[in-house]
Amino acid sequence: MRGLVNSYKNLNPIWHEEIQKVKFISILENQEHLYIHFLRAIVRYCIVKDDYSVDSITKQMSFLYSDVFEIKNILRSGKLFNMHLSKLIAAFKASQHDIKTELDNFANEPDLDINIDDNSNIINDRVLSKWYHIESQTYIATPESEIQGELFKTTKRCLNTTIVTEKSLKYLNNNDTFLCIEKEIYLYHEHQLNENDYIIKFHGYSVYNCKMMMFYDYAEYGDLFTYFQVNHNSSGNILKDWKEKIKLAWEISQGVKYLHDRKVLHLDLRSANILLNFDETGEGLIPKISNFLWSRDSCFNKTFVNPKIPIPSKEKIWKRWYDPDRLLNEESGLASSDIYSLGLLFWEIAWCKAGNLPFNEIPIKNLHAHLQKKNQEKMPELPLEYRRWKDVVSKMCHLKSGDRYRIMSVETIMGNLFKGRSISISSNASSATYRSQLLQFCRTYSSDDTDYTES
The missing domain is CATH 3.30.200.20 (Phosphorylase Kinase; domain 1)
Structure with missing residues (x-):
């Protein structure tokens, strides 16, 4: 098809008849969407024919029959498209009257317009075509x-x-x-x-x-989990600085807030899904939330689908970031589930250690029972000005989902912690200076005593 379209462009670089041009563009757009649906059907066919996890052979055959039927119709449509396009190109070498006749025949060809049920898909072919690259x-x-x-x-x-x-x-x-x-x-x-x-x-x-x-986007420094493995003892580890840890946590919470404001739940927040780039100064890290396979639009039921990964449960380490409700039922997922996972992600950032998985000593199959006893991971010793972070993480990882912070509160508190970093308390300060700085620090946060629990 692309070769014929290029031939058409070479023959007729300028098309003066606006109505004819619009009609032809409509034909091209329709064929483009059919091509995208063709690719979708081919990929799905290749997957489903070898899928032994389907509920029954009847369901599997239904998928295959539907895809084969659509593929066959689209192939026939493609052949007709090429035939009509060839005739239209030939008409450009003849008279203007021939162009109109061939274009009308092209537009009125019934087998070019295939009836496809796009409503059964999460995303329609028109949108998919906008993101497609050959x-x-x-x-x-x-x-x-x-x-x-x-x-x-x-x-x-x-x-x-x-x-x-x-x-x-x-x-x-x-x-x-x-x-x-x-x-x-x-x-x-x-x-x-x-x-x-x-x-x-x-x-x-x-x-x-x-x-x-x-x-x-290419992330120059990979993901955060790998960064911990490689740099935890390195002199170049930017996250040795508590200010950088707080900054990183705050920026991640800003990304999560953006999602929650749009009713999008990520449902797989952990260090492996946080990619890293350097900021514009070249001295700090910028986090980038990635991997939306488990995510959902809470207002669109078609997105309530999870990937099926055929590996043993004990190897599904991402479940270590699940809150108790999701451990019991993976299909469940609330905004509070993200808050719980984000709390454990903050715990990872605070420690900045290699191989530091949540509740690493507890088998995943026993993790729900362990959490029911109100067990939480322990934060490291924090500098005085950041000790509130420990309480924040504890509240985020509360056993009961209704008692956890909401993302607006988390983002606000982390922003305040980061901005308050300029009021540092030096270990070399005199006793009087220390008391003065401590008093100033407490005054800074006295206005932040609000209970951020949102009903």
Whole structure:
């Protein structure tokens, strides 16, 4: 199709008939959306035909029949499109009358207009087409850049002239997981997630070898969990400074607040899903929230779908950040679930240690019972000016979801803690100076004694 369109452009660089031009563009847009649906059907077919987790063979066959039927119709439509486009190109070599006749025949071809039930999908073909990149627009920047992660394979790529990270799921083996990829595109598009400075920017997707590849901003310093492993004892560890820890936690809470303000729940907040770049000064880290596979739009039921990862439960370490309700029922998910996970993420940042998983000594299968006893992870010893952080994390990780802070309170408190850092209490100060600084510090926070628990 692309070759024929290019031939048309070469033959007729300027089209003066505006009505004809609009009609032709409408035909092209329809074919573009059919092509996107074709790719979607091909990917889903490749997944479902080998999916042994479906409830019954009847359900599996229903999926396959539907996809094969749509693929067959779209292929027939594509052949007709090429035929009519060839005739239209030939008409440009003849008379203006021939152009109108062929264009009318083109527009009125009934088999070009395929009836597709787009309402059953999380995101429609028209929106998907806005984010699609053809394979030739990308190439691997460096062959050695491929990283095999916990759930994803990532590769450093060039998308046109932009350096990006290509991310593909390692376990794309059932329809629910495929829907979660489409759900992530929906959330970025519908809720303008690219507008927030603390959410990783999404550049679009491509399809090759029957797999969807997602493109995001390249994060120079990887993810926060890896940063802990590599830098916890390094002299270059920026997070040795308590001010930087508070800043990082505050900025993450700003990203989560942006999500919650739009009724989006992340539901997988942990260090592995926080990507890192340097700030504009080159001296501080900027967090970027990533991975929306488990996320949902609380106002849109179609997004209430979770990926199915075929690994033993004991290896699903992300469950260590789940609140008690989600451990009992993974399908549940409230804003308070994010607050609990965010509290454990703050705990990770406070310690900044390698291999520091929440409740690491407790098997995941026993974790719910352990939390029912009101057990919490312990924060490290904090500087005086930041000791309130310990109480904040404790409140965020409260056993009862209704007793946890809301994100507005968390973001406000963390912002106040960071801004109050300029009132530092030096260990070398004299006793009188120390008392003076301590009094000033207490006055600074006296106006912040409000109970931030929101009913």
